[in-house]
Amino acid sequence: MPDVLRVKVFRFNPDSDVEPRFDEFEVPVFENMAILDVVMHIQNYMDRTLSFRFSCRIGMCGSCAMYVNGRARLACRTQVSSLKTKDITVMPLPNFPIIRDLVVDMEPFFEKWKKIKPYYVSKKEITEPVVVRPGSGEREFIDDMLDCITCGCCYSACSMAATNSEYLGPAALNRAYTLIADKRDAIRVERLKVVDRSYGVWRCHTQFNCAEVCPKNIVPTRSIQNLKRRCVFYKFGIV
Amino acid sequence: MSSVEMAQSLRFLHRRQMWDATGMWAWVLHRVTGLGLVFYILLHIILMGASLLSGRDGFNAALNLLMTHFAFELLDTLLLGAVLYHGLNGIRILLFDMGVGVSVEAQRNMFRALMGAGFLIWIWSIASKFSG
Amino acid sequence: MHAWTWLLQRISAVILLIALGWHIALLHFSKGGAPLSYNDILIRLNTPLLVSLDVLLLIFGLYHACYGVYSVFLDFDSSKKERAVVLAFLIAIGLGFAGFGIFGLFTIVYSA
Numbered sequence: 425m426p427d428v429l430r431v432k433v434f435r436f437n438p439d440s441d442v443e444p445r446f447d448e449f450e451v452p453v454f455e456n457m458a459i460l461d462v463v464m465h466i467q468n469y470m471d472r473t474l475s476f477r478f479s480c481r482i483g484m485c486g487s488c489a490m491y492v493n494g495r496a497r498l499a500c501r502t503q504v505s506s507l508k509t510k511d512i513t514v515m516p517l518p519n520f521p522i523i524r525d526l527v528v529d530m531e532p533f534f535e536k537w538k539k540i541k542p543y544y545v546s547k548k549e550i551t552e553p554v555v556v557r558p559g560s561g562e563r564e565f566i567d568d569m570l571d572c573i574t575c576g577c578c579y580s581a582c583s584m585a586a587t588n589s590e591y592l593g594p595a596a597l598n599r600a601y602t603l604i605a606d607k608r609d610a611i612r613v614e615r616l617k618v619v620d621r622s623y624g625v626w627r628c629h630t631q632f633n634c635a636e637v638c639p640k641n642i643v644p645t646r647s648i649q650n651l652k653r654r655c656v657f658y659k660f661g662i663v
Numbered sequence: 664m665s666s667v668e669m670a671q672s673l674r675f676l677h678r679r680q681m682w683d684a685t686g687m688w689a690w691v692l693h694r695v696t697g698l699g700l701v702f703y704i705l706l707h708i709i710l711m712g713a714s715l716l717s718g719r720d721g722f723n724a725a726l727n728l729l730m731t732h733f734a735f736e737l738l739d740t741l742l743l744g745a746v747l748y749h750g751l752n753g754i755r756i757l758l759f760d761m762g763v764g765v766s767v768e769a770q771r772n773m774f775r776a777l778m779g780a781g782f783l784i785w786i787w788s789i790a791s792k793f794s795g
Numbered sequence: 796m797h798a799w800t801w802l803l804q805r806i807s808a809v810i811l812l813i814a815l816g817w818h819i820a821l822l823h824f825s826k827g828g829a830p831l832s833y834n835d836i837l838i839r840l841n842t843p844l845l846v847s848l849d850v851l852l853l854i855f856g857l858y859h860a861c862y863g864v865y866s867v868f869l870d871f872d873s874s875k876k877e878r879a880v881v882l883a884f885l886i887a888i889g890l891g892f893a894g895f896g897i898f899g900l901f902t903i904v905y906s907a
């Protein structure tokens with residue numbers, strides 16, 4: 425392992441800068457160092473004005489997503505050693521407006537998240553707990569897709585989100601699927617109609633960028649493919 | 664240009680898309696071949712229709728040129744390549760639509776296998792065409 | 796609407812895989828690479844099955860092409876009006892070219 429990293433960090437302060445620039449820093453390495461450690465070191469000892477988001481530092485909150493050496497990653501979960509180079513470039517997530525330095529405006533992402541009504545709505549007639557037999561496999565697919573921490577990595581990797589500002593994006597569609605596939609939910613059909621739009625599932629062309637970058641190993645493509653089938657089945661009366 | 668837009672425009676200069684993803688390249692090429700084939704099919708319909716309607720001599724002259732001139736033979740080879748790529752990757756997409764191979768690893772393997780087969784078919788076609 | 800058009804795109808894809816494969820094999824490999832003549836076409840067009848093949852190719856090929864182009868267009872931001880204009884244009888192209896192709900085919904079939 426090299427002793428020192430050559431780190432290029434994207435800097436932009438709309439209040440004082442006319443255009444963005446890259447600042448270069450030499451950061452000493454320690455064992456098991458993560459990218460979050462790198463930017464924290466820069467902020468603590470080299471440039472206090474560097475802005476970035478983080479919170480839990482253990483891959484649960486989704487705050488620290490950044491574009492590092494060609495991919496969207498969680499800074500706290502990306503080991504410097506895994507990049508296999510001492511040249512590191514840190515940039516804010518693509519496909520989002522930039523607030524400052526590495527901080528992006530997540531509003532477009534959450535606006536679309538809200539559009540699919542990302543919360544369970546109980547059927548009024550259900551008064552007893554719903555029985556889901558362990559062997560039935562009903563929850564198998566859904567449960568894998570529930571781990572989403574809304575970090576925005578998938579949305580920033582998606583080329584459809586890059587070119588179409590209305591596209592709901594992998595995260596919102598994935599969450600929509602977990603609820604539409606849930607037999608207990610009361611507004612499944614309403615949600616299906618939201619995703620069955622040209623800016624919904626039909627914009628996905630199965631590039632798998634989202635699945636490649638998801639830090640929780642979710643495959644939004646799979647959820648979206650299932651949604652496309654459900655949209656077609658719904659036209660034939662199968663809900 | 665607003666400062667936010669200016670900051671965003673750096674995206675293209677500094678590689679902020681994911682160019683190391685197989686699936687993305689597969690899609691890019693699918694789209695490029697698709698648009699090329701659209702252009703071709705429109706040209707083909709006009710050409711074939713017009714030359715057929717122009718009568719026996721007109722048609723024979725046109726087809727003689729198209730099927731013997733080296734430049735057109737070359738273009739034909741590229742056309743076949745485009746058709747093979749678009750068709751085989753299309754099969755991959757049809758499989759995804761049926762729920763088969765929808766994972767990062769599987770889609771990469773499917774792409775490689777289909778492209779390998781396509782390449783062999785392409786080479787075989789070129790060889791059989793140019794060996795008379 | 797999108798569910799239907801998407802499904803039809805897939806159906807046309809399967810039809811094209813078979814029909815196009817047949818078309819290419821028939822026309823480019825049947826005479827060992829030698830140029831086709833007007834006579835060859837007349838013989839072919841006197842077979843109802845092969846005429847149907849060409850009609851299938853025209854209809855589904857043009858549908859697949861137009862939907863594909865529309866899909867590319869939708870991948871970018873556009874206004875409602877722009878979408879309507881492009882859609883109308885593509886439908887016109889599709890119907891126009893299919894019409895011309897079918898007209899050409901049947902002119903030859905019935906004049907020979």
